[in-house]
Amino acid sequence: MANAASGMAVHDDCKLRFVELKAKRTHRFIIYKIEEKQKQVIVEKLGEPAQGYEDFAACLPADECRYAVYDFEFLTEGNVPKSRIFFVAWSPDTSRVRSKMIYASSKDRFKRELDGIQIELQATDPTEVGLDVFKSRVN
Template sequence: MAVHDDCKLKFLELKAKRTYRFIVFKIEEKQKQVVVEKLGEPTQSYEDFTASLPADECRYAVYDFDFVTEENCQKSRIFFIAWSPDTSRVRSKMIYASSKDRFKRELDGIQVELQATDPTEVGLDVIKSRAN
């Protein structure tokens, strides 16, 4: 599975310049490559992000999560989320699962990885607990 250059470019912009809050990636089966499907503006919320994940299709996503530590320090973590809902097609789940590690290696700077099959597994509470 090829990775479109745009994926790496946009990820670098998120990581270095914080141009985006999140990026949703989609595998284009016909072209056999991962492409950028949606970019989230820095002002968009976590709810906007979860709303952009399709209910019955797999996706990869990157989310830049800002939080404050117990010591009152402002921090941020870059999450990689492998979204694979139970209702998605088996073939799709297999393609996403088998391409995940290679795709993740292309995105240098991911700090936390999450595998999610339903919205509760990408709840804000889960993100907060994994961030620390």
């Protein structure tokens, strides 16, 4: 089903992989990409459970927009292990204006397809998705 605002559909694989991340913890992160020619959001990369934040950050292209989901694990002040699922709207300043517009207009509908997102981040440069930003948002 296409998004009225941007005409982007969401590939079934996007939701399926998200459910795997959320329920089975088979992925640490998922990078999503909009295929403009096919007019749909697809899964570009899956992060293995053993991969960490550096691996995730390295998958965000320097000059192209992406959506990403990251399962962030942390310890509470009482040393209790927890995790939060972050949705990242990655839109670097160096990406094309058209691309930024398409990602911005498709974001809300795409995010609604992923039931279980707990925290959202908007980022235009690597400092806005730094590990310290994730840590500050879970406390």
